[in-house]
Amino acid sequence: MVEEVARGIYRIGVVLPNNPLKELNSYYIRGEGSGLLIDTGFRCPECQEALEAGLAELGADRAHMDVLATHVHSDHSGMADLFVGKDRCIYMSGIDLAHERQVLNGEIYSQLRERYIKEGFAPGEVDYIQTHNPARMMALPEVTDAFQGVEDGQVLTVGEYRLQAILVPGHTPGNLMLWAEEQGIMFTGDHVLFDITPNITSWTGMRDALGSYLENLERVREYPVRLALPGHRHTGDYRARVEAIQRHHAARLADALRIVEAAPGLTAYEIAGRMSWNIRARSWDEFPLVQKWFAVGECISHLDHLRRRHLVRSEFTAEKWRYWPGEAQDAKA
Ligand SMILES: [Zn+2]
Known part of the structure; x- marks a missing residue:
């Protein structure tokens, strides 16, 4: 057309x-x-x-x-x-x-692989996505x-x-x-x-x-x-x-912050699972893996922005980045 x-x-x-x-x-x-x-x-x-x-x-x-x-x-x-x-x-x-x-x-692939595993993905999931991303x-x-x-x-x-x-x-x-x-x-x-x-x-x-x-x-x-x-x-x-x-992202940021405050110490993978998404899947477990990848990526971008504004901080414990509310020193570079 x-x-x-x-x-x-x-x-x-x-x-x-x-x-x-x-x-x-x-x-x-x-x-x-x-x-x-x-x-x-x-x-x-x-x-x-x-x-x-x-x-x-x-x-x-x-x-x-x-x-x-x-x-x-x-x-x-x-x-x-x-x-x-x-x-x-x-x-x-x-x-x-x-x-x-x-x-x-x-x-880029090796950097992303390392990062997404630290944000909560299982290594096998990341490898599947990398070979199946259309x-x-x-x-x-x-x-x-x-x-x-x-x-x-x-x-x-x-x-x-x-x-x-x-x-x-x-x-x-x-x-x-x-x-x-x-x-x-x-x-x-x-x-x-x-x-x-x-x-x-x-x-x-x-x-x-x-x-x-x-x-x-x-x-x-x-x-x-x-x-x-x-x-x-x-x-x-x-x-x-x-x-x-602009208003959409302000609401999404507030949503992500609410989740971090309600359940401190979650990974980005877990926080993404509690955010709302326009997708026809009944639960986070039923999200197709490639969609999970996009959802977690979007969630990380919101957490990164909240960290830069000192509303959220991250800590690396038990081999994963975990997110907490607050002002204290942020561990992530
Ligand atoms: Zn594009």
């Missing part, structure tokens, strides 16, 4: 098979003798077919097309190298590009020479659009939005979504991912956005949505 969402900007709906997000919004901007494709979908036949069909319907000049991935997640970056024109560029933030290199050389199996296989790191404030020009990169770490370490000031158009990627709340997890190399995310929501809240173009699903009132996401 293809629709023109602004002059010369087209949304291509790329189906995400077996994924609750349902669809990725890929955007094609027509330039003069070139074009820019923003986000691609997973590296899988269904996504490839949808994107090929959309670009064909638009008569896009694929030989002269650049690609930009708003962030490293494989539903956005997975097919970048399959769609970029010969001798053209794939843009991604320098930070997410460095992260992708660490994923590909295995560094998003990882549909990701970029390598970082080719076509990749170019984008920095905060950098401007890309396509047709009538001057797109300024805004670095908004949180959803990923180097997440990007693109701002076309003259037209009041913001490509929000997954920083601001309207029908779903962007997932914020813990990242190796980020001490407080949720804190960064919230700072970067505040940073972009007042942009005079006339049209927001998100990475998934529908658009809506930009500023109202930013404020709704």
Whole structure:
């Protein structure tokens, strides 16, 4: 499905098979003798077919097309190298590009494995998830020479659009939005979504991912956005949505803090099991393992933020990190 969402900007709906997000919004901007494709979908036949069909319907000049991935997640970056024109560029933030290199050389996996075991997972569970995470199996296989790191404030020009990169770490370490000031158009990627709340997890190399995310929501809240173009699903009132996401996290943080106060000394795995989740499972034990991984990641990001604000402290006892309310010295680095 293809629709023109602004002059010369087209949304291509790329189906995400077996994924609750349902669809990725890929955007094609027509330039003069070139074009820019923003986000691609997973590296899988269904996504490839949808994107090929959309670009064909638009008569896009694929030989002269650049690609930009708003962030490293494989539903956005997975097919970048399959769609970029010969001798053209794939843009991604320098930070997410460095992260992708660490994923590909295995560094991230060993760090995550160690961390998630200390947060309460059994080693066997972590190994199962790492080999069964569908998003990882549909990701970029390598970082080719076509990749170019984008920095905060950098401007890309396509047709009538001057797109300024805004670095908004949180959803990923180097997440990007693109701002076309003259037209009041913001490509929000997954920083601001309207029908779903962007997932914020813990990242190796980020001490407080949720804190960064919230700072970067505040940073972009007042942009005079006339049209927001998100990475998934529908658009809506930009500023109202930013404020709704801020309230959502305030409530989630209060929820996590209440659990720590009511039952001091739990692991993140156990705290996540007591938080409320929008998932069709009767109990924490019945959560599919991959969903548990995402839930615990989100829970850790909230605990990290509470620790940084000295509302929660952590102690490493009996080979696990355990969380306590309070002001005292925090043991975690
Ligand atoms: Zn994402």
